[in-house]
Amino acid sequence: MAPRDVPYIVVSRLPLYLRALTFLAEEGKEITSSQELGKKLGLSPAQIRKDLSHFGEFGKQGTGYEIGYLQQQLKRILKVTAKWQMALIGTGDLGRAIVLHYGGFERRGFHIATVFDRDPRKIGKKLGQFEILNSQLIPQYVGKAGIKIAILAVPASEAQNVAENLIQAGIRAILNYAPITLSVPHSIQVQYMDPVIYLQRMTYYLE
Amino acid sequence: MAPRDVPYIVVSRLPLYLRALTFLAEEGKEITSSQELGKKLGLSPAQIRKDLSHFGEFGKQGTGYEIGYLQQQLKRILKVTAKWQMALIGTGDLGRAIVLHYGGFERRGFHIATVFDRDPRKIGKKLGQFEILNSQLIPQYVGKAGIKIAILAVPASEAQNVAENLIQAGIRAILNYAPITLSVPHSIQVQYMDPVIYLQRMTYYLE
DNA sequence: TAGATTGTTAATCGATTAACAATC
DNA sequence: TAGATTGTTAATCGATTAACAATC
Structure with a gap:
C-alpha cells in the first residue's frame, strides 16, 4: 500500500x-x-x-x-488524518510560547498532550492547562500513551541527553528547537528549527 | 573573490x-x-x-x-562577521517571544533593530525596549537604516502583502514564520519556519 | 619513515525536466 | 472536435561518492 x-x-x-x-x-x-x-x-x-x-x-x-x-x-x-499526540520538553520562553499561544499545531492536526521540565522550581506548577511534569517521568508518560512525537525546547547542552531519554521511552520523531545536530538511530526522525541556520543561508547572498 | x-x-x-x-x-x-x-x-x-x-x-x-x-x-x-540589523514585523505571541526572550539571535550575530505592527492598539506601546511602530512607516525606517533582513511574524493572510511592502522598502531577505509560500522576485531570499511542515515531513515515516 | 588526511578527479548515482501519447 | 492537462518515459542535468596522489 x-x-x-x-x-x-x-x-x-x-x-x-x-x-x-x-x-x-x-x-x-x-x-x-x-x-x-x-x-x-x-x-x-x-x-x-x-x-x-x-x-x-x-x-x-x-x-x-x-x-x-x-x-x-x-x-x-x-498520515495526518487523525490528530497526533505530542510531548513538549522544556518550558523556557520558547516552550511557553508554543503551549500558551501558538494555535497552529492544534488547528493543523497536532496536539500537545504532556509537558515536561527538569527544573524543580517549575515541576508541579501549571503551564496553561498543563501540570509541568518531572522530565524523569518521561518513560512513564510517553511510551504507553501513544505519544510518538516530541517537541524538544531545552538548551543545546541538554538536548542530546533528553533526546536519548525520549527515544528510550518510545518517541519516534523529534522536532528539535535546540541549536545542535542530534545523534540518533536511523529509525528516528528529526527535524530542525534553529532560525539562525536559516538566516545564515540567506546572508551568503547579501552584500 | x-x-x-x-x-x-x-x-x-x-x-x-x-x-x-x-x-x-x-x-x-x-x-x-x-x-x-x-x-x-x-x-x-x-x-x-x-x-x-x-x-x-x-x-x-x-x-x-x-x-x-x-x-x-x-x-x-x-558574511556573518559583523552583526546584521533586522526588522521584526508582527507583535503577536510569536513576535513577542522572539523579541523578549529569544537570546539566540543576538548571541549569534543578528540584532533586532525595529519592531512593527499594524494594530492601532499596539502602535506606540512598548515591546521590551522597543516602541512598536506603525507598519506604514516601514519605508521610512527600513531602507536607509541599512536593514536588509526582516522577520515576518504576521498572520498568513497578511504575509504576502507585508512582504511586498518590505521588498519595496529595500528588504533583501525574509525569515518567514507565516504558514504560506511567498511570491517574491528571484533576487529576494526567503526562508520558511512553519513547524507544521516539518512535523508532516516526519509523520509520513511513522505508523 | 609510517600513518593520516586533504583536495580533486572521474565514476556513480539520483533528481529534474522535456516531450508526448492518452484522454477528459 | 479543439484545447487542456495528466501520467510516464527517456534524456538531461547535477550532486554525491570512491579513490588516490600529494603531503603534512
Missing part, C-alpha cells in the same frame, strides 16, 4: 502541496492544476506531477486536480 | 558546519577532520571536503582543520 522507496526529497514537498491546496480551498476554488500549484510554490509543473505519481493517479487529463480530493489523499499519505 | 555558481545545496550546509565547529570549540578542541565533522553531522567526509573546496583550501593534509581558522573562514563566506 505505502509505496516503497519514495525519495525523501519528494516526501519533503508533500506538506507544501497540502498547505497550498488548503489555501486554494479557503479561497473557494475546487479545481487546480500542476501548473497553478507550481506557480504558487515556485516549482515546475512536471515536478509536481512526478512527485504525485509516486503515490497514485489523482488527477484527470484535460482538467487537473479536484482540490478536496487531492487534499484528502495527501493527508492520508502523510 | 566570492566564487561563482556555488550550488545552493552546498551553501545551505555551511551554517551547519559553522555550528558544529562552534560546538567543538566550546569543548576546547582545536583541530578537527572531515571525518569527525561528518560523523557529528551525519554527512560523508568526502562531501564536507568537496563543499569546502568550492571556497578554498582550509585544511592541512595529514592533520585536518584548525577549528578557529575554519570557523573564521566560514563566517567570512557566510
Whole structure:
C-alpha cells in the first residue's frame, strides 16, 4: 500500500502541496492544476506531477486536480488524518510560547498532550492547562500513551541527553528547537528549527 | 573573490558546519577532520571536503582543520562577521517571544533593530525596549537604516502583502514564520519556519 | 619513515525536466 | 472536435561518492 522507496526529497514537498491546496480551498476554488500549484510554490509543473505519481493517479487529463480530493489523499499519505499526540520538553520562553499561544499545531492536526521540565522550581506548577511534569517521568508518560512525537525546547547542552531519554521511552520523531545536530538511530526522525541556520543561508547572498 | 555558481545545496550546509565547529570549540578542541565533522553531522567526509573546496583550501593534509581558522573562514563566506540589523514585523505571541526572550539571535550575530505592527492598539506601546511602530512607516525606517533582513511574524493572510511592502522598502531577505509560500522576485531570499511542515515531513515515516 | 588526511578527479548515482501519447 | 492537462518515459542535468596522489 505505502509505496516503497519514495525519495525523501519528494516526501519533503508533500506538506507544501497540502498547505497550498488548503489555501486554494479557503479561497473557494475546487479545481487546480500542476501548473497553478507550481506557480504558487515556485516549482515546475512536471515536478509536481512526478512527485504525485509516486503515490497514485489523482488527477484527470484535460482538467487537473479536484482540490478536496487531492487534499484528502495527501493527508492520508502523510498520515495526518487523525490528530497526533505530542510531548513538549522544556518550558523556557520558547516552550511557553508554543503551549500558551501558538494555535497552529492544534488547528493543523497536532496536539500537545504532556509537558515536561527538569527544573524543580517549575515541576508541579501549571503551564496553561498543563501540570509541568518531572522530565524523569518521561518513560512513564510517553511510551504507553501513544505519544510518538516530541517537541524538544531545552538548551543545546541538554538536548542530546533528553533526546536519548525520549527515544528510550518510545518517541519516534523529534522536532528539535535546540541549536545542535542530534545523534540518533536511523529509525528516528528529526527535524530542525534553529532560525539562525536559516538566516545564515540567506546572508551568503547579501552584500 | 566570492566564487561563482556555488550550488545552493552546498551553501545551505555551511551554517551547519559553522555550528558544529562552534560546538567543538566550546569543548576546547582545536583541530578537527572531515571525518569527525561528518560523523557529528551525519554527512560523508568526502562531501564536507568537496563543499569546502568550492571556497578554498582550509585544511592541512595529514592533520585536518584548525577549528578557529575554519570557523573564521566560514563566517567570512557566510558574511556573518559583523552583526546584521533586522526588522521584526508582527507583535503577536510569536513576535513577542522572539523579541523578549529569544537570546539566540543576538548571541549569534543578528540584532533586532525595529519592531512593527499594524494594530492601532499596539502602535506606540512598548515591546521590551522597543516602541512598536506603525507598519506604514516601514519605508521610512527600513531602507536607509541599512536593514536588509526582516522577520515576518504576521498572520498568513497578511504575509504576502507585508512582504511586498518590505521588498519595496529595500528588504533583501525574509525569515518567514507565516504558514504560506511567498511570491517574491528571484533576487529576494526567503526562508520558511512553519513547524507544521516539518512535523508532516516526519509523520509520513511513522505508523 | 609510517600513518593520516586533504583536495580533486572521474565514476556513480539520483533528481529534474522535456516531450508526448492518452484522454477528459 | 479543439484545447487542456495528466501520467510516464527517456534524456538531461547535477550532486554525491570512491579513490588516490600529494603531503603534512
